[in-house]
Amino acid sequence: MSALLQLSKLIDALSERIGRWASWLVLAAVLISAINAVVRKAFNVSSNAYLEIQWYLFAAMFLLAAGYTMLRQEHVKIDVILHRFTKRTQIKIEIFGIVAFLFPLVLVVIDLSWPLVVKAWLTGEMSSNAGGLIRWPVYAMLPIGFALLGLQGISELIKRVAFLKGLIDDPTEKKLAKTAEEELAEAIRAAAEGAKK
Numbered sequence: 334m335s336a337l338l339q340l341s342k343l344i345d346a347l348s349e350r351i352g353r354w355a356s357w358l359v360l361a362a363v364l365i366s367a368i369n370a371v372v373r374k375a376f377n378v379s380s381n382a383y384l385e386i387q388w389y390l391f392a393a394m395f396l397l398a399a400g401y402t403m404l405r406q407e408h409v410k411i412d413v414i415l416h417r418f419t420k421r422t423q424i425k426i427e428i429f430g431i432v433a434f435l436f437p438l439v440l441v442v443i444d445l446s447w448p449l450v451v452k453a454w455l456t457g458e459m460s461s462n463a464g465g466l467i468r469w470p471v472y473a474m475l476p477i478g479f480a481l482l483g484l485q486g487i488s489e490l491i492k493r494v495a496f497l498k499g500l501i502d503d504p505t506e507k508k509l510a511k512t513a514e515e516e517l518a519e520a521i522r523a524a525a526e527g528a529k530k
Contacts, residue, residue: 353520358394
């Protein structure tokens, strides 16, 4: 079990790193949106590429950070009935959910979306909008995002089994950490201070 817990820690570290990186995509999308608005109003110049890159960034933020969201225990859970059970029963139900629902969903989405990515890559599929972008990068976000979610699901499954065996503390407890917005603001401040030096 210790080897599996080490694997879980590696997956958690990967999800944490990707989640932090994906948070920067929010800033990129906001900057592109602001620049697009200013250029369109000031110079009467616009391109569909600016709009599409914002959609691509949103897809990347949402899909690449799905595993990170699961790591942070921030996915929506419907606990109307679940909270009435003991913690061990709750964990057993979550194990069932991961195995019976999460893993099959991940496999089906990857299986169905991967051929679309390959086809778009091979054909060089472009947006039908004038000045639009190539499509395969945004299509690729779907299988990549679900693969990362599946990896985090493996980590969560390992942690829940370890909890039932008494090897670790409750993995469903939310860590009292800073919000993503607070972390992003600190990273921007640190980058600005680093640039001054």
